[in-house]
Amino acid sequence: MSLPISCHTSQFGTLGQIDPSHLAQIAQQGYKSVINNRPDGEGGPDQPTNAAIQAEAEKLGLNYAYLPVVASAITQAQVLEMARLLKTMPGPVLAFCRSGARSTNLYQMALQVS
Numbered sequence: 001m002s003l004p005i006s007c008h009t010s011q012f013g014t015l016g017q018i019d020p021s022h023l024a025q026i027a028q029q030g031y032k033s034v035i036n037n038r039p040d041g042e043g044g045p046d047q048p049t050n051a052a053i054q055a056e057a058e059k060l061g062l063n064y065a066y067l068p069v070v071a072s073a074i075t076q077a078q079v080l081e082m083a084r085l086l087k088t089m090p091g092p093v094l095a096f097c098r099s100g101a102r103s104t105n106l107y108q109m110a111l112q113v114s
Contacts (some may be wrong), residue, residue, distance in 0.1 A: 005029070006100055011091035012107060014100040019087035020047040020056035026094055027060050032087035037097040037106060039068035050092070063089050071102045074109065 003025055005013045013031070026034065033053060034057050040050050050066050057064040057076050068093060075087050086107070095103035 003029075005094065006104070008104070010085070011093065012102040013092065013094050013095045015094060016054065016099045017043065017047065018096050018110055020052050022062050023053070023056045023062065023079075027062055031062070031094040032094050033063035033065070033084055033091065033093040035065045035067055035089070035093060035095040035103070037067055037069050037095055037103045039070065043098065053102065055108065065089065065110045068107075069097075069102060069106060071097075071105070074102075074106060077104065079113055082106050083113050 003015060003018075003022060005015050005026075007013045018026070023034070034053075036053060039045070050068075054064050054066065065081065067078060067081055067085065069075075095107060097103045105113055
């Protein structure tokens, strides 16, 4: 089954929560970098940890960044960091959070400061 990635451009897509087993398919789809925008523990004990996802991403040769944000409390510093990551990480880049909406909003905000 294909992952329901929302492709915003040829260089950026978003997705809801992933687990380490999804990363091979993400890499096969051509993504070079992954940004995790979901704080650890937000979804309870069943949510995969950032460390587990990062370890698998790096094992597969993907670039990885952890930029956790709370949807109702995105800061200017987080927007600037997202803009920096988008400029410096090899593309295409996939960002994920609980549903993909937070990553999409952060992406749109980052475009405004780029």
